[in-house]
Amino acid sequence: MDILLIAGLWLDRSAWDEVVPALEELGHRAVPVALPGQGDGATGATLDDQVAAVLAAVDAADGRPLVAGHSAASTLAWLAADARPERVAKVALIGGFPAADGAAYADFFEVTGGVMPFPGWDPFDGPDSADLDERARAGFAAAAIPVPEGVARGVVRLRDARRFDVPVLVVCPEFTPEQARAWIAAGDVPELAKASDVGFADLDSGHWPMLTRPRELARLLAEAAGQG
16 A cells, blocks of 8 residues: 655655655555655745645555654645545554644744744653654754744645544554543544544654654554555
8 A cells, every 4th residue: 555654844755764665665655745845945835735745645646545644744644534535545643633624734833934943842842752862853953844834824624524434543652542532532633533433553752753663653554554
């Protein structure tokens, strides 16, 4: 199965460099998606531009792909299920949850000069970054790509209720499946509360498992693709 890989904020598709060969060893075709504004210098990119890039990858896939989104890009994966419910076999959400209709995509930190730069490590102190040493943190921060304002503050639009029938796997890195289930039950993730088929997978890592646990992440995605 084709597995489309969508990186979260401040990352380009090279974030998946160690996941791709691991998935290919497991018999799947891995396709890191190039997002406008994340690595191409397009600071004027919008959320709609990124959605269009993801949908183009879905349409180009061989058969019905699994679409995996990391962190904020979990919403991009879910938007693909909304726009192509008949084409997406399964959605994997890695350390993130889909935003609701009408919400801002990722308006989390200060925007300056038309972009939302990486805010430093203080907001991610604790389980998010516990498995990153100082060298890894410095490398991440130096390479972090500021997110265009049109992406971060773009408004999520969900239209097709058939998205709720697309199977979902929630990959739980810095939080546990029990915590994720509790958040959904409490109404904190309304999109998943309405989904008909939601599974959970535990992954002992911080918020960026593609960097620190790439083979383990690949195994979980391959298993999900097999089930799909």
